[in-house]
Amino acid sequence: MTTTTENFDLAAAEAAAAKRATDLVDRALAAGADQAEAIVTQGQSVEVAFESGDLKQTAVDEGATLGLRVFKDRRMGFACTNQTDGAALGGLAKDALQLAGFSPADEANLLAEIAPSEAGEGESLVHPSLAGLPIDQVVARATTFIAQATGVDDRLRTDKASLSFSRAATAVASNAGAAARESAAAISLSLFGMAIDGDDVGGFDYWGDFVRDLADLQAVQDASIERYASAALGNLGAGAAESYHGPVLFSPAAFQDVFLGPLVSASSAIAVQRGRSALKDKLGAVVAHSSVTVFDDPADTRLGGATRYDREGVPATRFSLVKDGVLQGYLYNGYAARVDGVASTGHGAGGARAVPGLGPHALHMLPGDGGDAGDLRRQLGRGLMVQRFSGSVDPASGDFSGVAKSARWIEGGEQVRPVRETLFSGNAFDLLGKVLAISSQSEVVMGGCRVPWVLVDGVSVVAG
Amino acid sequence: MTSSDPTNLLASVLEADGGSFVELRYHKKRSRSLAVEKGRVDQARVAEHTGVGVRVLESGTWGFASTDRLEQAAVQRAVDSARAAARASAGARKAKVEPPPPTELARGRFDQPGYDELEAAPLEQRLELALELEAAARASSSKIQSASCAYSEVFEEKGIVTSDGAKAWTRLVRPEFRMMAVAQDGGEMQRGARSVGATGAWDCLFGRASAEELADEAARMAVDLLSAKFPEGGRRKVLLSPSIVGLLTHEAIGHTVEADFVLSGSCAAGKIGQRVASEHVTLCDSGASEYYPGAGGTLSVDDEGVPAQRTVIIERGILKSYLHDRESAAHFGVAPTGNARAWEYDNEPLIRMRNTYIEPGEQTLEQLIAGIDDGLMLDGPRNGQADANGEFMFGTLQAWPIRGGVRGELMRGVNISGLAFEVLGTVDGVAREFQWDLGSGHCGKGQPAKVDAGGPWLACEVLVGGRTE
Numbered sequence: 001m002t003t004t005t006e007n008f009d010l011a012a013a014e015a016a017a018a019k020r021a022t023d024l025v026d027r028a029l030a031a032g033a034d035q036a037e038a039i040v041t042q043g044q045s046v047e048v049a050f051e052s053g054d055l056k057q058t059a060v061d062e063g064a065t066l067g068l069r070v071f072k073d074r075r076m077g078f079a080c081t082n083q084t085d086g087a088a089l090g091g092l093a094k095d096a097l098q099l100a101g102f103s104p105a106d107e108a109n110l111l112a113e114i115a116p117s118e119a120g121e122g123e124s125l126v127h128p129s130l131a132g133l134p135i136d137q138v139v140a141r142a143t144t145f146i147a148q149a150t151g152v153d154d155r156l157r158t159d160k161a162s163l164s165f166s167r168a169a170t171a172v173a174s175n176a177g178a179a180a181r182e183s184a185a186a187i188s189l190s191l192f193g194m195a196i197d198g199d200d201v202g203g204f205d206y207w208g209d210f211v212r213d214l215a216d217l218q219a220v221q222d223a224s225i226e227r228y229a230s231a232a233l234g235n236l237g238a239g240a241a242e243s244y245h246g247p248v249l250f251s252p253a254a255f256q257d258v259f260l261g262p263l264v265s266a267s268s269a270i271a272v273q274r275g276r277s278a279l280k281d282k283l284g285a286v287v288a289h290s291s292v293t294v295f296d297d298p299a300d301t302r303l304g305g306a307t308r309y310d311r312e313g314v315p316a317t318r319f320s321l322v323k324d325g326v327l328q329g330y331l332y333n334g335y336a337a338r339v340d341g342v343a344s345t346g347h348g349a350g351g352a353r354a355v356p357g358l359g360p361h362a363l364h365m366l367p368g369d370g371g372d373a374g375d376l377r378r379q380l381g382r383g384l385m386v387q388r389f390s391g392s393v394d395p396a397s398g399d400f401s402g403v404a405k406s407a408r409w410i411e412g413g414e415q416v417r418p419v420r421e422t423l424f425s426g427n428a429f430d431l432l433g434k435v436l437a438i439s440s441q442s443e444v445v446m447g448g449c450r451v452p453w454v455l456v457d458g459v460s461v462v463a464g
Numbered sequence: 465m466t467s468s469d470p471t472n473l474l475a476s477v478l479e480a481d482g483g484s485f486v487e488l489r490y491h492k493k494r495s496r497s498l499a500v501e502k503g504r505v506d507q508a509r510v511a512e513h514t515g516v517g518v519r520v521l522e523s524g525t526w527g528f529a530s531t532d533r534l535e536q537a538a539v540q541r542a543v544d545s546a547r548a549a550a551r552a553s554a555g556a557r558k559a560k561v562e563p564p565p566p567t568e569l570a571r572g573r574f575d576q577p578g579y580d581e582l583e584a585a586p587l588e589q590r591l592e593l594a595l596e597l598e599a600a601a602r603a604s605s606s607k608i609q610s611a612s613c614a615y616s617e618v619f620e621e622k623g624i625v626t627s628d629g630a631k632a633w634t635r636l637v638r639p640e641f642r643m644m645a646v647a648q649d650g651g652e653m654q655r656g657a658r659s660v661g662a663t664g665a666w667d668c669l670f671g672r673a674s675a676e677e678l679a680d681e682a683a684r685m686a687v688d689l690l691s692a693k694f695p696e697g698g699r700r701k702v703l704l705s706p707s708i709v710g711l712l713t714h715e716a717i718g719h720t721v722e723a724d725f726v727l728s729g730s731c732a733a734g735k736i737g738q739r740v741a742s743e744h745v746t747l748c749d750s751g752a753s754e755y756y757p758g759a760g761g762t763l764s765v766d767d768e769g770v771p772a773q774r775t776v777i778i779e780r781g782i783l784k785s786y787l788h789d790r791e792s793a794a795h796f797g798v799a800p801t802g803n804a805r806a807w808e809y810d811n812e813p814l815i816r817m818r819n820t821y822i823e824p825g826e827q828t829l830e831q832l833i834a835g836i837d838d839g840l841m842l843d844g845p846r847n848g849q850a851d852a853n854g855e856f857m858f859g860t861l862q863a864w865p866i867r868g869g870v871r872g873e874l875m876r877g878v879n880i881s882g883l884a885f886e887v888l889g890t891v892d893g894v895a896r897e898f899q900w901d902l903g904s905g906h907c908g909k910g911q912p913a914k915v916d917a918g919g920p921w922l923a924c925e926v927l928v929g930g931r932t933e
Binding site: 061065135201425 | 515727729
């Protein structure tokens, strides 16, 4: 379907998605499935993209995605499509059942039973201010955004930027009780670029965020531009760091990538069951410094993953992962829960184009008492401050290695120069026990999680 | 949706439209994928994402819209939506875009081999093989805790019609095979992985090593890395395998010569005709699979309807060309290079690489090893990233020390970094055997793109991120 933004009705889209999901389940059962679960997403977006500071293109997109998981004799098959005609819907059931026909049986291949009383709770994700926005208003907002971003400093070269307005409805239905419906609307913005001063080309940086209420846009826009511009401009004049083994100050974004990523991955019940988790047999054990507390809060609507339901229609609720350094629990989706004979924690993850995965919705790391980032720099005294990580982390071993990006060399507790060609490495699981200090405030990282600044000891730094 | 030639229907929309520049791209993408781990099937999936992407140039501004229906009325509505979007934003466009100048555009049918063969092959056999290989990997050592095997094949059909003459219908298939094993000994856990990807049929995946050999290599790598140590960090002489050379060409050079990035001020800006590498380096990006068939980024026609030719980026150390779409080529006054690519029908084309490589030299691998007094051999690509200033990073899975021209015992892989043109300036040895080895990778730039990269073994100097105590 192709329409303009004005005639897209989100409430109608949600109702249509729910009807299609139920219809898909019925078709699959009629075709011979023992169990069926359908997910339908239906939405529209308008994106205004900028390149090299000028408007590149405005794109309007509208469509639906339908995913169907079937179980037949404990054998699983999955099919998805963006086609919505009757033939395509019938084809989905046929394709999924055909795959189930030759997949081996697995005793855990049963949908989680969801009682009708288990309705998800939480705020609406559609604020009246974003119920609808004509294209010209989206373009006007985008133009204001890019003008503000490019006006910060003549040396700033914003390679790519965008502002998009999106609305989407999701429905999950199954013959095991799932009947979840949820809609969301947001304005998202992104910035990517670098600073150039004569022959000096600084390293790039990027930032992005979103709002659910139009009244919040200017504040988030201001903060995003400030974060992006200060990092990119600060990358000019980069020099050498020094090689050492010791404390490094991690920005919220860098700490998320290097430490929280592998922690979450190892907390997946499937990773534990399959023998590729360093946190196996560590429930109730110390896995991090006592100042580290991490939890998932799907009711935090400031974060993009906020939701009332997980991918399988199970209500999503607050979940404690690590408290005071002690591992509190593993994340479960329906399949992993069935393997261990426990209830799902509501962490089915993913969209309509794949079998449900496993992951958190809106991750939080609790702030500490270390003051602000400046206080942590003074505690570091001399060493490396990393704002962005460009590297790799092995989720099984926890080994990480990468380049310190938008990084600064600290002396006397102050930033003395940006650095380039500086690699750092270590093991995330080991170093979670070497946290020296945590800032007193957390920050929202790219609209996805809330994480504070963290000073970590024992990191290997190699300077070029 | 249809599997017959979509270009006539698209052309009829353009005939009826008669407006400004319009580009219509029908893109049917159908994939089949399997994933097994520890004897269980995690993924058995068929997916389709099909529709028509429409790009119009109206009032000097691009507008884009899409439809999931290959029907004349639906495509016309998408043209109208794209035109409305362009008009709504034209006032905000500062430098008006001119219609792309005339150039050679593709007309006709352009199929890559393997489509019909893979489509006819039963997925059931692939699942049986995946289950067998995964079980064999787990059985190969008591230290293997977990193994997984994944297979996917993506069938793509495109019809590209533009108002200035392109009318091309293309089909291709891209299969991928991945094997991973996790080994544990005491508190130590290590991972081994092998993956291959191709454009073509099943045989294209396993020209160099069979599926069984790849599974065995992944398992052995995981076990062997348990007892391996970290190499010493610092600026080191290194010998990069073809897969790592692929990462170097793609991440360190390829991105910096994408013309959109050049226009924003990448480190390659203004360097055409200048020496940016040693004379041993000739670096190209090609829509064809040079040297032998099957490279993962192969395509005949790009998503603007331009034939996807071979582009020499660096010739014997001199920067010769950037990578272009039609708009950037017009800006630089050169011919487009066929690098405009879109991930799916509802994505607009961007400047992307295809198969990027360094041409082979004259030496053997043994001669290169013998020529290094103190250095490292690096193999097994992980991820990578490049920066505007040419600083790159990529990860490796395995390393071997070279002392006095002799290769030592396996060490753990490391991440390496450097400034692209500085590193290319240190290249002093290029092997004669060529290999594509990044076909299972995807490039990310707002939207994914299937690419490949490779080359011969190559000697240079980089910054190695080993452990320091």
